[in-house]
Amino acid sequence: MISVRSLLSEHFPSDVEIMQLSELTTWRTGGPAVSVTVTSSGMLADLLGLTFGEGIPWFILGQGSNVLASDTGCEEVIIRLSGNLAKTFWRPLENSWILKSGGGVHLPSLSGAACSRGASGLEFAIGIPGTVGGAVFMNAGAYGSAVSDRLKRVSVLDFRGSEDIIDRDECCFGYRFSRFQDEKSVITGVEMLLEFDDPDVLRSEGKRILDLRRKKFPLQYPNAGSVFRKPEKSVSPGKLIEDAGLKGRRAGGAMVSEKHANFIINTGDATSADIAELIEIVREVVFSFSGILLKEEIRYLGRRN
Numbered sequence: 422m423i424s425v426r427s428l429l430s431e432h433f434p435s436d437v438e439i440m441q442l443s444e445l446t447t448w449r450t451g452g453p454a455v456s457v458t459v460t461s462s463g464m465l466a467d468l469l470g471l472t473f474g475e476g477i478p479w480f481i482l483g484q485g486s487n488v489l490a491s492d493t494g495c496e497e498v499i500i501r502l503s504g505n506l507a508k509t510f511w512r513p514l515e516n517s518w519i520l521k522s523g524g525g526v527h528l529p530s531l532s533g534a535a536c537s538r539g540a541s542g543l544e545f546a547i548g549i550p551g552t553v554g555g556a557v558f559m560n561a562g563a564y565g566s567a568v569s570d571r572l573k574r575v576s577v578l579d580f581r582g583s584e585d586i587i588d589r590d591e592c593c594f595g596y597r598f599s600r601f602q603d604e605k606s607v608i609t610g611v612e613m614l615l616e617f618d619d620p621d622v623l624r625s626e627g628k629r630i631l632d633l634r635r636k637k638f639p640l641q642y643p644n645a646g647s648v649f650r651k652p653e654k655s656v657s658p659g660k661l662i663e664d665a666g667l668k669g670r671r672a673g674g675a676m677v678s679e680k681h682a683n684f685i686i687n688t689g690d691a692t693s694a695d696i697a698e699l700i701e702i703v704r705e706v707v708f709s710f711s712g713i714l715l716k717e718e719i720r721y722l723g724r725r726n
């Protein structure tokens with residue numbers, strides 16, 4: 422870790438630091454990692470060129486709201502987007518807004534800004550605590566909408582640092598899926614088309630959604646949203662977990678939420694190992710109870726504990 426840090430510091434003196442992944446993930450677990458904050462596409466291209474040339478593994482982290490990071494940290498260099506890669510530009514057309522957003526933009530803030538501007542289509546995202554890049558990677562969604570719905574194109578840098586612009590139709594979006602999950606690239610920005618609407622109507626829809634989520638989800642505890650994917654369109658993992666009697670089940674400081682069974686919460690002193698153990702327990706018990714094998718929606722970072 423030290424030698425990678427020194428090498429990166431030579432090239433990016435003020436942007437490299439050792440961080441605890443527990444500070445960078447919403448589960449608030451995980452050990453140390455070298456982190457580089459990049460503020461422009463040019464800087465990112467230089468970094469990716471360097472990591473490619475030196476054979477240094479990396480992991481692009483947004484808000485860490487869908488990631489279980491190893492307690493022992495990771496050998497991957499953590500890349501975080503900031504500065505010019507976390508900016509938005511709005512341009513009005515006749516009946517709609519063209520929105521250009523950097524991959525590092527905070528999604529709930531963007532959703533709130535869109536509502537206030539009278540740009541409709543991102544209200545559903547107001548409570549999804551990720552970045553635009555992470556949301557496109559996951560094709561995050563809620564209440565029947567997904568990030569891909571309003572997308573026109575996505576800008577990426579590949580693992581060598583070469584730029585590409587990909588039209589929506591080529592992104593292979595599906596349920597919590599995009600082609601970027603099968604590629605080693607960084608989503609640096611997106612272009613979206615959002616229709617004009619009444620800001621008051623949009624703001625009140627955003628508020629309705631936030632109220633709904635506060636009632637439904639255990640937001641007072643560190644968590645990573647839904648842990649498991651829907652096995653089929655109409656089957657809810659939360660219901661399967663609840664029916665298997667797992668609400669309140671614990672492993673160390675990790676617990677299956679009493680409020681929403683597809684959430685695993687950190688009750689205060691959970692480790693990633695506790696969470697990983699509980700994920701396996703849930704999978705096994707649900708399988709023996711229902712014959713359905715649940716798969717994770719969350720992503721792993723570093724060695725599996």
Ligand SMILES: Cc1cc2nc3c(=O)[nH]c(=O)nc-3n(C[C@H](O)[C@H](O)[C@H](O)COP(=O)(O)OP(=O)(O)OC[C@H]3O[C@@H](n4cnc5c(N)ncnc54)[C@H](O)[C@@H]3O)c2cc1C
Nearest residue numbers: 483484485486487551552554555556561562563608645646
């Ligand atoms: C309280 C709570 C509620 C949630 N509700 C929802 C919900 O309603 N719907 C939903 O879909 N999800 C939900 N989530 C999960 C999560 O917020 C989303 O998946 C979100 O899109 C992840 O974004 P992120 O920036 O945090 O990504 P991270 O968690 O940091 O990363 C997730 C994956 O995306 C990759 N990634 C991140 N940024 C980039 C980038 N710029 N380029 C390429 N790859 C990138 C990472 O490498 C990683 O593999 C919730 C999570 C929490 C904690």
